[in-house]
Amino acid sequence: MKNTIPFLMLLMATFLLVSCKNEKKEKAALYPEIKKSPEEVALALGKEIFDGKGMCYSCHKPNQKVIGPSVADIAKIYKEKGASITDFLTEKSGPIVEPTQYSVMKTNFAITKNLPEDELKALETYILSFSK
Ligand code: HEC
Structure with missing residues (x-):
C-alpha cells in the first residue's frame, strides 16, 4: 500500500509526457509549411x-x-x-x-x-x- 502513491504519480507523469509529445507531432503534420x-x-x-x-x-x-x-x-x-x-x-x-x-x-x-x-x-x- 505504501508504494501505491509514488507509483500513481509516476504513471501520471509518463502519461503527461506522452500526450505532450503527441501534440507536437500533430502540429507538425498539420502545418508542414511552418518550417x-x-x-x-x-x-x-x-x-x-x-x-x-x-x-x-x-x-x-x-x-x-x-x-x-x-x-x-x-x-x-x-x-x-x-x-x-x-x-x-x-x-x-x-x-x-x-x-x-x-x-x-x-x-x-x-x-x-x-x-x-x-x-x-x-x-x-x-x-x-x-x-x-
Ligand atoms: C509545346 C512545347 C512547349 C511547351 C509545352 C512549353 N513551352 Fe515554353 N517554349 C517552347 C519553345 C519552342 C520556346 C522557344 C520560343 C520562345 O522563345 O518563345 C519556348 C520558350 C519559353 C520561354 C522563353 C521565352 C522567351 O522570352 O523567348 C519561357 C519562359 C517558357 N517557354 C516557359 C514555359 C512554361 C512556364 C511552360 C509551361 C506552362 C512552357 N514554356 C511550356 C515550347 C514549349
Missing part, C-alpha cells in the same frame, strides 16, 4: 506546376534543349536582361530567348494566362532557380 521559407514554398509550387498541370516539362528540360530551350538557358537570359517571365507568360512582353520558335510556345498561353498571380510568380521563381 519552409516563402522562397522554398514558391520553388515547390513552381516545380509542381512546371511538371504537372502546366505541362512545361514536356518541352523544357533542365539542361538540354529539346523542343523548347533548356530551363537553364531561359533562366540565364532572363537574369542577364532583368526581364520578367510572368510578363512573358501573360503576353505582356515578347520572346527574347528563341523568337523564331515563338509560335510553338504561344500555344501554352491558353494555360498560363489563366493561372493566378502566385502560381505565375512560383513558376518564375522555379525557372530562375536554374541559374545561380
Whole structure:
C-alpha cells in the first residue's frame, strides 16, 4: 500500500509526457509549411506546376534543349536582361530567348494566362532557380 502513491504519480507523469509529445507531432503534420521559407514554398509550387498541370516539362528540360530551350538557358537570359517571365507568360512582353520558335510556345498561353498571380510568380521563381 505504501508504494501505491509514488507509483500513481509516476504513471501520471509518463502519461503527461506522452500526450505532450503527441501534440507536437500533430502540429507538425498539420502545418508542414511552418518550417519552409516563402522562397522554398514558391520553388515547390513552381516545380509542381512546371511538371504537372502546366505541362512545361514536356518541352523544357533542365539542361538540354529539346523542343523548347533548356530551363537553364531561359533562366540565364532572363537574369542577364532583368526581364520578367510572368510578363512573358501573360503576353505582356515578347520572346527574347528563341523568337523564331515563338509560335510553338504561344500555344501554352491558353494555360498560363489563366493561372493566378502566385502560381505565375512560383513558376518564375522555379525557372530562375536554374541559374545561380
Ligand atoms: C509545346 C512545347 C512547349 C511547351 C509545352 C512549353 N513551352 Fe515554353 N517554349 C517552347 C519553345 C519552342 C520556346 C522557344 C520560343 C520562345 O522563345 O518563345 C519556348 C520558350 C519559353 C520561354 C522563353 C521565352 C522567351 O522570352 O523567348 C519561357 C519562359 C517558357 N517557354 C516557359 C514555359 C512554361 C512556364 C511552360 C509551361 C506552362 C512552357 N514554356 C511550356 C515550347 C514549349
